[in-house]
Amino acid sequence: MTVPSVPADPRTPSQSPLWPAPTAGGAVDATVTVPGSKSVTNRGLVLAALAAEPGWLRRPLRSRDTLLMADALRALGVRIEEGVGPDGTGEAWRVIPAPLRGDASVDVGNAGTVMRFLPPVAALADGPVRFDGDPRSHERPLHGVIDALRALGTRIDDGKRGALPMTVHGAGALEGGRVEIDASSSSQFVSALLLSAPRFNQGVEVRHVGAKLPSMPHIRMTVDMLRVVGAQVDEPETGGEPNVWRVSPSALLGRDLVVEPDLSNAQPFLAAALVTGGRVTVPDWPSRTTQPGDALREIFTEMGGSCELTEQGLTFTGTGRIHGIDVDLSEVGELTPGIAAVAALADSPSTLRGVAHLRLHETDRLAALTKEINGLGGDVTETEDGLHIRPRPLHGGVFHTYDDHRMATAGAIIGLAVEGVEIENVATTAKTLPDFPRMWTEMLEG
Numbered sequence: 001m002t003v004p005s006v007p008a009d010p011r012t013p014s015q016s017p018l019w020p021a022p023t024a025g026g027a028v029d030a031t032v033t034v035p036g037s038k039s040v041t042n043r044g045l046v047l048a049a050l051a052a053e054p055g056w057l058r059r060p061l062r063s064r065d066t067l068l069m070a071d072a073l074r075a076l077g078v079r080i081e082e083g084v085g086p087d088g089t090g091e092a093w094r095v096i097p098a099p100l101r102g103d104a105s106v107d108v109g110n111a112g113t114v115m116r117f118l119p120p121v122a123a124l125a126d127g128p129v130r131f132d133g134d135p136r137s138h139e140r141p142l143h144g145v146i147d148a149l150r151a152l153g154t155r156i157d158d159g160k161r162g163a164l165p166m167t168v169h170g171a172g173a174l175e176g177g178r179v180e181i182d183a184s185s186s187s188q189f190v191s192a193l194l195l196s197a198p199r200f201n202q203g204v205e206v207r208h209v210g211a212k213l214p215s216m217p218h219i220r221m222t223v224d225m226l227r228v229v230g231a232q233v234d235e236p237e238t239g240g241e242p243n244v245w246r247v248s249p250s251a252l253l254g255r256d257l258v259v260e261p262d263l264s265n266a267q268p269f270l271a272a273a274l275v276t277g278g279r280v281t282v283p284d285w286p287s288r289t290t291q292p293g294d295a296l297r298e299i300f301t302e303m304g305g306s307c308e309l310t311e312q313g314l315t316f317t318g319t320g321r322i323h324g325i326d327v328d329l330s331e332v333g334e335l336t337p338g339i340a341a342v343a344a345l346a347d348s349p350s351t352l353r354g355v356a357h358l359r360l361h362e363t364d365r366l367a368a369l370t371k372e373i374n375g376l377g378g379d380v381t382e383t384e385d386g387l388h389i390r391p392r393p394l395h396g397g398v399f400h401t402y403d404d405h406r407m408a409t410a411g412a413i414i415g416l417a418v419e420g421v422e423i424e425n426v427a428t429t430a431k432t433l434p435d436f437p438r439m440w441t442e443m444l445e446g
């Protein structure tokens with residue numbers, strides 16, 4: 001079995017030869033330890049960098065998106081020491097805040113969390129901060145953050161495009177106050193403003209004025225993590241006004257935070273249990289979490305499996321039969337590629353709804369999934385806000401990934417059941433899961 005070598009430094013955009021996706025010889029039976037959550041790690045880094053005292057991040061995710069975040073904060077003057085934790089076990093990063101420095105450059109790669117969460121931090125630096133990234137980062141929406149920061153008093157040069165590349169002219173402080181944004185293209189606009197808001201002189205009041213708001217669990221994650229570091233947040237879900245979030249100005253605490261496993265990255269492994277009629281256990285599955293991946297317990301159960309949360313973690317068991325599903329994924333959009341892959345192998349059609357904004361993710365995910373599944377003989381059509389998937393007998397072929405980690409893992413899921421699927425550039429999984437090919441092979445070997 002070929003296991004491609006991934007680049008030693010996951011910050012580098014990856015290219016690897018075609019990877020023959022392994023088919024499953026039978027039912028998988030494995031325990032898969034999944035590395036830390038991208039979304040928790042990058043929020044943890046930002047909050048620790050803005051704190052009034054040093055903090056720890058334990059079991060952080062080491063991947064392209066999180067290393068780019070750490071590098072960017074270092075460029076702004078923050079010290080981040082990568083090592084082992086206070087008790088001597090496991091990887092932990094010590095984050096030592098410092099006055100935020102300007103005249104810095106930030107490479108966002110294609111990380112939504114870096115390109116959206118850091119401009120408000122840069123507004124607090126004492127000089128210009130230049131932002132640029134992969135070509136795709138120039139196409140991903142950023143106007144919500146740019147317009148809001150301008151309304152709050154920050155000067156930004158973006159060539160009037162509302163997108164990268166741009167320079168944020170940090171003035172050492174930001175007044176803050178009330179701002180209206182349309183976050184219908186990305187929940188990360190809201191999270192970005194809330195995360196830095198305790199450091200704005202007046203805090204912030206963010207009012208979302210768009211028709212819809214995707215990825216609510218990720219906004220909950222932002223609110224929860226702000227509260228953990230001592231911020232005061234008023235928000236719709238605990239009695240506040242709908243679509244309005246308020247963060248008061250305050251000093252933030254340095255915490256010792258343990259990062260949960262990335263439940264969205266657990267998806268392909270759980271899918272393997274479903275597709276092969278096997279069993280996969282993911283240790284340390286949290287009993288309470290804001291991660292959208294927790295919804296997989298329900299979604300994959302409806303698609304034909306069953307799961308049990310015990311002290312050992314989450315055990316997901318497949319039956320060998322996969323059913324189609326009709327589901328609104330607006331809250332958990334990042335799960336769409338993996339669900340589409342499973343749906344293509346089901347015994348009845350599926351409709352995935354509420355995810356029009358996926359056209360602006362790492363790639364246009366609705367177009368990419370349609371083209372690639374159909375390229376293997378599938379029958380997928382794009383709807384206005386999602387996909388309609390009619391399962392057909394599939395055949396081998398090249399599954400293109402468009403620099404999208406979740407396209408690569410979706411292709412690997414299909415490859416379990418279909419001979420001859422070759423994944424283009426599987427190393428693109430380094431965005432959030434650099435070790436994916438090895439983990440996948442080990443899972444299959446039991």
Ligand SMILES: O=C(O)C1=C[C@@H](OP(=O)(O)O)[C@@H](O)[C@H](O)C1
Nearest residue numbers: 039186187188214215218333334
């Ligand atoms: O805040 C976060 O950590 C994320 C929010 C979501 O973004 P969108 O709301 O842009 O979909 C999600 O898809 C992304 O993977 C991570």
Ligand SMILES: C=C(OP(=O)(O)O)C(=O)O
Nearest residue numbers: 110111112113334361362
């Ligand atoms: C949409 C995603 O990432 P990003 O944080 O770059 O938006 C994702 O990981 O599925």
